[in-house]
Amino acid sequence: MHRSSEVKHVASYLNTRGCECFGQPCESHCPVLTDRTIHVQLKTFIKIRVKPDRTGVVTDGVKHSMNPFCEIAVEEAIKLKEKKLVKEVVAVSCGPQQVQETIRTALAMGADRGIHVEVSGKDYETLGPLQVSKIFAALAKKEQADLIILGKQAIDDDCNQTGQMIAALLDWPQGTFASEMTLEADKMKVVREVDGGLETIKIKLPAVVTADLRLNTPRYATLPNIMKAKKKKIANVKPADLGVDVCSRLEVLKVDEPPQRQAGVKVETVDDLVGKLKEAGRV
Amino acid sequence: MIVNLPVPFGKISRRCVGALKAVQAEHVAPQVYSTRSSSSTLPRITTHYTVYPRNKDPRWEGLEMERFADEADVVIVGGGPAGLSAAIRLKQLANQHEKELRVCVVEKASQIGAHTLSGACLEPTALSELIPDWKERGAPLNTPVTEDKFSILTEKYRIPVPILPGLPMNNHGNYLVRLGHFVRWLGEQAEELGVELYPGYAAAEVLFHEDGSVKGIATNDVGIAKDGSPKDVFERGMELHAKVTLFGEGCHGHLAKQLYKQFNLRENCEPQTYAIGLKELWVIDEKKWHPGRAEHSVGWPLNRNTYGGSFLYHLNEGEPLVAVGFVVGLDYTNPYLSPFREFQRWKHHPSVMSTLEGGNRIAYGARALNEGGSQSIPKVTFPGGMLIGCSPGFMNVPKIKGTHTAMKSGMLAAESAFSKITDENLQSETAGLYIPEYEEAFKKSWIWKELYSVRNIRPSFHSYFGLYGGMVYTGIFYWILRGKEPWTLKHNGLDSAQLKPAKDCTPIEYPKPDGKISFDLLSSVALSGTNHEHDQPPHLTLKDDSVPVAQNLAIYDGPEQRFCPAGVYEYVPLETSDGMRLQINAQNCVHCKTCDIKDPSQNINWVVPEGSGGPAYNGM
Numbered sequence: 001m002h003r004s005s006e007v008k009h010v011a012s013y014l015n016t017r018g019c020e021c022f023g024q025p026c027e028s029h030c031p032v033l034t035d036r037t038i039h040v041q042l043k044t045f046i047k048i049r050v051k052p053d054r055t056g057v058v059t060d061g062v063k064h065s066m067n068p069f070c071e072i073a074v075e076e077a078i079k080l081k082e083k084k085l086v087k088e089v090v091a092v093s094c095g096p097q098q099v100q101e102t103i104r105t106a107l108a109m110g111a112d113r114g115i116h117v118e119v120s121g122k123d124y125e126t127l128g129p130l131q132v133s134k135i136f137a138a139l140a141k142k143e144q145a146d147l148i149i150l151g152k153q154a155i156d157d158d159c160n161q162t163g164q165m166i167a168a169l170l171d172w173p174q175g176t177f178a179s180e181m182t183l184e185a186d187k188m189k190v191v192r193e194v195d196g197g198l199e200t201i202k203i204k205l206p207a208v209v210t211a212d213l214r215l216n217t218p219r220y221a222t223l224p225n226i227m228k229a230k231k232k233k234i235a236n237v238k239p240a241d242l243g244v245d246v247c248s249r250l251e252v253l254k255v256d257e258p259p260q261r262q263a264g265v266k267v268e269t270v271d272d273l274v275g276k277l278k279e280a281g282r283v
Numbered sequence: 284m285i286v287n288l289p290v291p292f293g294k295i296s297r298r299c300v301g302a303l304k305a306v307q308a309e310h311v312a313p314q315v316y317s318t319r320s321s322s323s324t325l326p327r328i329t330t331h332y333t334v335y336p337r338n339k340d341p342r343w344e345g346l347e348m349e350r351f352a353d354e355a356d357v358v359i360v361g362g363g364p365a366g367l368s369a370a371i372r373l374k375q376l377a378n379q380h381e382k383e384l385r386v387c388v389v390e391k392a393s394q395i396g397a398h399t400l401s402g403a404c405l406e407p408t409a410l411s412e413l414i415p416d417w418k419e420r421g422a423p424l425n426t427p428v429t430e431d432k433f434s435i436l437t438e439k440y441r442i443p444v445p446i447l448p449g450l451p452m453n454n455h456g457n458y459l460v461r462l463g464h465f466v467r468w469l470g471e472q473a474e475e476l477g478v479e480l481y482p483g484y485a486a487a488e489v490l491f492h493e494d495g496s497v498k499g500i501a502t503n504d505v506g507i508a509k510d511g512s513p514k515d516v517f518e519r520g521m522e523l524h525a526k527v528t529l530f531g532e533g534c535h536g537h538l539a540k541q542l543y544k545q546f547n548l549r550e551n552c553e554p555q556t557y558a559i560g561l562k563e564l565w566v567i568d569e570k571k572w573h574p575g576r577a578e579h580s581v582g583w584p585l586n587r588n589t590y591g592g593s594f595l596y597h598l599n600e601g602e603p604l605v606a607v608g609f610v611v612g613l614d615y616t617n618p619y620l621s622p623f624r625e626f627q628r629w630k631h632h633p634s635v636m637s638t639l640e641g642g643n644r645i646a647y648g649a650r651a652l653n654e655g656g657s658q659s660i661p662k663v664t665f666p667g668g669m670l671i672g673c674s675p676g677f678m679n680v681p682k683i684k685g686t687h688t689a690m691k692s693g694m695l696a697a698e699s700a701f702s703k704i705t706d707e708n709l710q711s712e713t714a715g716l717y718i719p720e721y722e723e724a725f726k727k728s729w730i731w732k733e734l735y736s737v738r739n740i741r742p743s744f745h746s747y748f749g750l751y752g753g754m755v756y757t758g759i760f761y762w763i764l765r766g767k768e769p770w771t772l773k774h775n776g777l778d779s780a781q782l783k784p785a786k787d788c789t790p791i792e793y794p795k796p797d798g799k800i801s802f803d804l805l806s807s808v809a810l811s812g813t814n815h816e817h818d819q820p821p822h823l824t825l826k827d828d829s830v831p832v833a834q835n836l837a838i839y840d841g842p843e844q845r846f847c848p849a850g851v852y853e854y855v856p857l858e859t860s861d862g863m864r865l866q867i868n869a870q871n872c873v874h875c876k877t878c879d880i881k882d883p884s885q886n887i888n889w890v891v892p893e894g895s896g897g898p899a900y901n902g903m
Contacts, residue, residue: 046812046899049645052602061464061901063394217516220505223389223484224351224521 050255056125057255066102069151071109073211075218076181077149078110085183086147088112092139094132096120100234107229108221114234115139119246123239126248128157131239133165138242140170145206147188152177152210163210173203179214328828328867330511331820333890342512350501352522355385355479356704357697358499359529360486360538362390363399364462364686365672366531367469367478368413369693374476376701384704386478387523389502391485391874393895395470396463398874400562400650400903401686402594402608403462404428404454404577408729409690414472422468426459426599429575434634436583441634444754449762451681451737454577459596461606461902462686485891489538489545489668490522496715497667499524500538505893509818527700527716531672531693534651535876537890539674546665555659555676556741556774558591559877561626561649561848562608562903563807567642574599579683584628587749589615590654590741591622593629594683595638605638610683612654612744613778613846613881617788621845622877623649624793627801631794639800647810648903649848651876653678653685654741657734658774664722667715669696677730681740681757688730695724736766742774782883785840804850812899813849813873815892821869822892823851823878830886831865839883841865846881849873873898 049058066074080086091106093099094117103114117135119127140148153160167174175181175190179198182189192199193212221229239246267273277283329335337343357373359366370386377384392398407424410417417424431454435442446453474480487503499522506517530539534557543549574597581592590612598604609626630639653659653676660677663670671692678685699720703709711717725731743756760768775781796802815822825831835841836854843852849871854863874897879889 046901047645047810061396061467063397063899065393219516220518222505222518222521223481223502224353226481226484227353227479 071218073149074106075216104229105221107232108225123246129159129161131246134244136166137169148208167208174208176210177212329825331824350519350522355387355525357386358523358525359388361531362395365689365693368690369697370473370478372694372697389484390482396467399463399466400648401462405458405460406687409687423464424458428454432578434580436580464902483895485894492714496713528668534673536674548661553658554777555655557613557651558610559622560610564646565642569603572603573597614781616783618839618842619790647807649875657738666713666717671696739772742772808849815870815896821867824888834884
């Protein structure tokens with residue numbers, strides 16, 4: 001019942017195509033880029049208000065910051081780079097001017113360059129997983145990436161769809177809800193958190209991985225790194241340049257606050273309980 | 284008691300994040316080390332390195348403590364009206380004189396304006412001097428004051444008091460603003476001019492040259508666990524060196540507190556006296572909304588010897604919004620007084636309820652403010668640095684306005700700093716520049732004239748006649764003589780020394796909140812959006828962990844449980860034996876500074892938590 005007014009970032013891509021290193025981790029001779037998807041989302045501890053016209057929530061003046069799962073995704077990409085398993089990490093975000101701040105945070109954490117896909121105004125308000133995954137798929141082809149890492153879901157809309165849709169559009173394998181990822185030759189071993197426990201899969205690159213909570217603990221973006229990040233490049237791109245139509249197929253009819261929780265009623269005996277349940281039409 | 288925030292959506296992922304944080308917290312034992320300064324039965328409360336230095340702590344042995352350092356021309360601590368006005372003025376002068384100047388502003392809030400809270404009724408004098416075309420540039424001054432109402436309240440009635448022109452409460456020409464939005468706009472103007480703004484980074488330490496002058500500041504370290512040990516993600520803050528550092532931390536800044544001692548800046552002035560201001564934003568019934576109306580009241584529910592009063596401003600910002608708030612002087616004597624509950628109680632007055640009934644509360648916050656006026660202004664300049672804004676304290680108390688004077692002080696500091704920095708023939712005695720010109724400029728400016736003329740109004744409340752004595756004094760001496768009387772009344776001394784022992788006072792019976800007009804503390808704190816990284820040392824540090832129970836609770840019945848507007852301090856029974864202990868819920872803190880001011884034992888030292896923590900005010 002809330003509207004997502006998130007901005008999705010797509011990080012850069014791994015490029016191990018044509019790599020001949022069988023059974024060995026890709027070294028720096030293979031230009032390898034890691035992808036991160038970063039969501040900008042409404043900060044969790046702010047009291048969210050429904051707009052008076054009921055078309056969405058109030059976002060003006062509310063601090064937007066990187067989605068926690070995407071922070072974990074960025075951290076994983078940078079860890080891969082530090083292990084020299086990937087060559088370049090590109091952080092991508094879709095949205096209005098403000099998302100540049102979030103891209104800068106990713107750059108401060110260690111990403112090499114950023115791509116800002118400009119989506120603003122009405123388009124931004126209706127931007128959802130389908131359009132973002134189309135943008136990412138187009139960028140992946142353009143940048144010739146080999147790995148796309150995203151947060152498993154945005155904490156403002158909880159869609160949990162973008163990663164999966166990207167994989168489908170590109171026809172790439174996907175390792176979702178990753179709590180561990182290890183690069184083994186040209187395959188990525190992903191330990192997934194599933195309802196029944198942990199599932200380990202091996203997927204061939206290029207692939208899409210979505211990060212879950214226990215994958216890592218993201219580092220802080222320290223001030224010296226924020227200052228250095230100002231010198232790193234952020235390229236501007238429009239969805240039209242990528243051949244993507246951001247028109248939404250969904251129309252929000254109404255947004256409402258959750259119903260107020262009613263007080264409970266204490267009963268003395270089981271008969272009372274049954275009586276009350278009958279009264280409420282539950283039995 | 285961590286505030287349990289209602290979450291209409293994203294429940295699962297929030298629980299996920301919450302669960303991980305709980306798991307991470309499990310390994311942190313709250314009572315790890317045998318206490319040094321507290322008795323062995325009491326659990327350790329304070330773990331901050333300002334109380335327990337890290338160079339003596341075995342857990343920090345061998346850790347790289349070197350900091351990355353960078354140079355700027357001017358570093359400004361605090362991105363509020365004073366700091367941003369100073370930054371803007373510096374860049375304006377630099378552009379005018381075609382000089383290169385690197386100006387960096389560090390601000391502890393996650394975004395500019397997020398820690399700003401004020402009524403507010405803005406006098407646009409300083410703004411018009413700083414940015415004459417503010418209207419064209421879209422400054423959010425949307426509500427000119429059209430009506431001033433002042434009243435004395437009794438429990439059931441309202442006695443209107445005429446506001447004659449010339450009285451300080453006359454607001455003709457002023458604007459009702461959401462100061463947080465105004466500060467955000469100032470931040471945008473500053474960035475356009477090339478100021479480097481760094482929100483989310485708190486200045487945690489003042490750095491000194493060998494000769495004792497100020498060298499700059501260091502930002503907070505990150506990644507220290509609740510028990511004071513380093514986490515895997517530990518990183519040192521960075522050092523920002525400057526030719527001169529401007530400190531604009533707002534009322535009762537924690538670095539300013541150190542500087543007062545270091546440079547003996549308060550030797551010739553009275554101690555500062557404060558008040559706490561609590562504020563809420565309400566969306567009300569359109570029929571009751573009168574945009575441009577500024578209402579103030581004194582009297583009920585406070586007794587005549589407790590300074591304080593209320594404000595209710597009707598804002599014109601699209602929806603029928605009112606800013607409503609209550610101020611209580613922190614020189615109150617009854618330890619059973621709770622400023623928060625006085626505020627909630629006041630809203631039930633018939634004249635106030637008639638406005639708020641049927642409305643919806645959308646925001647809450649609190650902040651301490653200065654009441655000392657000209658008698659309490661310290662020396663504002665010292666080698667390497669200057670104090671600006673509400674930090675030294677330029678609030679005009681009877682006008683209840685401090686933003687215009689804060690901005691002007693920032694501008695004056697900028698102007699004097701600029702001429703010194705760009706003076707090529709300058710022979711400075713100290714490595715950090717000493718700029719006495721700032722103090723001279725401010726003494727000659729309209730700030731001083733204004734503050735001097737109202738200097739006797741606040742102290743006139745200290746007589747037996749309290750509120751009525753003060754009003755009579757204002758009516759006679761201010762309105763007729765405009766403060767030209769030859770005497771200067773004194774304040775009462777430190778606010779923290781004013782509390783009477785609990786046994787000599789009567790507890791106050793506060794009504795229960797009804798959930799429609801008045802509310803409980805925790806739901807209010809939730810509305811402030813405050814949060815802090817939970818796994819860090821509590822930033823409300825105690826010099827001595829045993830003092831709260833031994834003195835504050837024993838003599839004053841624990842006044843911190845009542846004066847904290849965020850429920851940070853709680854006295855809870857000990858688990859294993861009889862007696863109580865103080866629990867500090869540092870995550871709830873809204874950075875108001877009241878505890879540091881009012882603690883009768885002066886044992887609480889507020890230090891800055893990790894940057895980005897604190898309230899998330901939106902246009903407060």
